[in-house]
Amino acid sequence: MAQTDTVTRILDTAEVLFAERGFAETSLRTITSKARVNLAAVNYHFGSKKSLIQAVFSRYLDPFTERFHCALDELQARYGDEVIPLEELLETMARSVLEVPAERNSLKVFMRLLGLAYSQAQGHLRRYIQEEYGSVFTRFTELVRQATPELPDAERFWRLHFVLGTVIFTLSGLDALRDIAEKDYGEHVTVRDLIRRLRPVVVAAMQAPLPSPVAPLAQEA
Amino acid sequence: MAQTDTVTRILDTAEVLFAERGFAETSLRTITSKARVNLAAVNYHFGSKKSLIQAVFSRYLDPFTERFHCALDELQARYGDEVIPLEELLETMARSVLEVPAERNSLKVFMRLLGLAYSQAQGHLRRYIQEEYGSVFTRFTELVRQATPELPDAERFWRLHFVLGTVIFTLSGLDALRDIAEKDYGEHVTVRDLIRRLRPVVVAAMQAPLPSPVAPLAQEA
DNA sequence: TCACGTTTGAAACAGCCGTTTATTACGGGG
DNA sequence: CCCCGTAATAAACGGCTGTTTCAAACGTGA
Numbered sequence: 001m002a003q004t005d006t007v008t009r010i011l012d013t014a015e016v017l018f019a020e021r022g023f024a025e026t027s028l029r030t031i032t033s034k035a036r037v038n039l040a041a042v043n044y045h046f047g048s049k050k051s052l053i054q055a056v057f058s059r060y061l062d063p064f065t066e067r068f069h070c071a072l073d074e075l076q077a078r079y080g081d082e083v084i085p086l087e088e089l090l091e092t093m094a095r096s097v098l099e100v101p102a103e104r105n106s107l108k109v110f111m112r113l114l115g116l117a118y119s120q121a122q123g124h125l126r127r128y129i130q131e132e133y134g135s136v137f138t139r140f141t142e143l144v145r146q147a148t149p150e151l152p153d154a155e156r157f158w159r160l161h162f163v164l165g166t167v168i169f170t171l172s173g174l175d176a177l178r179d180i181a182e183k184d185y186g187e188h189v190t191v192r193d194l195i196r197r198l199r200p201v202v203v204a205a206m207q208a209p210l211p212s213p214v215a216p217l218a219q220e221a
Numbered sequence: 222m223a224q225t226d227t228v229t230r231i232l233d234t235a236e237v238l239f240a241e242r243g244f245a246e247t248s249l250r251t252i253t254s255k256a257r258v259n260l261a262a263v264n265y266h267f268g269s270k271k272s273l274i275q276a277v278f279s280r281y282l283d284p285f286t287e288r289f290h291c292a293l294d295e296l297q298a299r300y301g302d303e304v305i306p307l308e309e310l311l312e313t314m315a316r317s318v319l320e321v322p323a324e325r326n327s328l329k330v331f332m333r334l335l336g337l338a339y340s341q342a343q344g345h346l347r348r349y350i351q352e353e354y355g356s357v358f359t360r361f362t363e364l365v366r367q368a369t370p371e372l373p374d375a376e377r378f379w380r381l382h383f384v385l386g387t388v389i390f391t392l393s394g395l396d397a398l399r400d401i402a403e404k405d406y407g408e409h410v411t412v413r414d415l416i417r418r419l420r421p422v423v424v425a426a427m428q429a430p431l432p433s434p435v436a437p438l439a440q441e442a
Numbered sequence: 443t444c445a446c447g448t449t450t451g452a453a454a455c456a457g458c459c460g461t462t463t464a465t466t467a468c469g470g471g472g
Numbered sequence: 473c474c475c476c477g478t479a480a481t482a483a484a485c486g487g488c489t490g491t492t493t494c495a496a497a498c499g500t501g502a
Binding site: 227261263 | 452
């Protein structure tokens with residue numbers, strides 16, 4: 001079937017180019033010419049550039065949410081009524097994130113796309129992701145809440161976004177950082193290696209002592 | 222003098238629009254019309270859109286690097302031959318970052334611009350910032366090295382970028398996150414409040430235990 | 443007051459953008 | 473066989489992009 005081939009070739013090319021340059025900086029002509037596909041094929045199969053962007057995300061997020069839900073099911077079944085430890089939750093999430101793009105070894109692309117979804121304006125994208133995939137995050141958040149009863153709700157909310165920032169920021173800018181690290185320390189760092197380094201940092205961040213209630217950061221020392 | 226007025230009006234308008242929508246998504250026509258300035262003024266005063274972008278960054282980074290250098294001078298003078306504690310270094314950096322845009326209460330814009338400089342492709346921008354302002358970061362990194370002798374060099378490098386990711390990611394996406402936080406917890410969070418929350422998390426991240434050397438993250442539990 | 447360098451102004455430039463149209467080629471069921 | 477829905481193609485559409493041009497206005501020293 002020629003249709004499927006055209007569609008996937010567009011998606012394969014688009015996700016790489018989007019990850020490299022961003023959405024606005026990647027034209028449909030660049031995508032279609034590099035994919036050796038007619039320009040009109042994008043509008044024919046996807047309707048618009050916006051829809052193409054959403055389709056690129058769905059191809060990653062649909063399998064991810066499914067796997068993540070399953071992994072959480074298994075985790076809850078294993079622990080029954082006991083509280084699932086925080087580290088277990090974090091590792092489950094990490095494993096689910098890693099499994100999806102591992103099939104096409106494109107973790108870098110996946111992370112870069114997630115970073116773009118956050119940083120790039122693209123209001124429609126944030127809304128789309130929120131509406132389509134917000135429920136998994138809500139479920140995960142609730143489990144984290146049970147695992148960290150000592151944290152006030154607001155504090156936990158912000159800390160989750162802190163560590164989310166660390167992970168997405170690091171892995172989405174990995175290529176640039178890797179160049180610097182290689183030049184300075186000679187060692188070629190792998191994604192797996194980076195995640196090994198991230199683990200204790202993330203755990204420590206979540207378990208950090210509560211901030212002082214009066215906020216004297218900018219005072220003169 | 223009318224020239225100076227035109228230049229600053231362009232810069233004032235451009236930095237806000239860039240921060241809101243990104244570089245590619247902000248046209249010169251949008252900038253000049255909102256700044257009530259002729260379209261050609263940008264190319265006349267700055268030469269090109271690229272140069273305008275760099276000028277926007279310079280206006281923040283030049284005062285920042287100067288203040289930061291002075292603050293580090295003072296810190297080194299105060300501690301003499303003693304090692305400067307890590308918390309002291311982090312707070313000095315935070316204070317320097319906060320002081321600059323405080324004059325025009327535009328910290329949000331500043332952070333968003335930093336985030337864009339990282340996430341947006343814009344190779345020319347990264348190169349420009351690296352060449353122009355890399356030395357301050359090098360100096361700061363060396364002081365952090367002395368403050369954390371127990372960390373291997375590579376580990377420290379990555380952790381600095383981890384916390385950098387947290388701060389930039391959080392503060393540059395602050396508006397979106399604030400909306401969610403407000404809806405969920407009702408409290409309106411200020412930048413100052415966020416920094417208060419960030420402090421213990423950043424310190425804990427830098428002081429987290431070293432990762433296990435064998436990297437078994439993705440193994441089956 | 444005149445002349446001159448600097449700054450504004452309106453208009454046009456070529457080029458790329460996303461999208462649409464109309465035509466052609468394909469391929470399995472009546 | 474023909475027919476018809478699906479898909480690929482080339483070409484054109486209007487619109488917006490950054491940049492350039494050239495004339496007009498400005499302000500300041502001679």
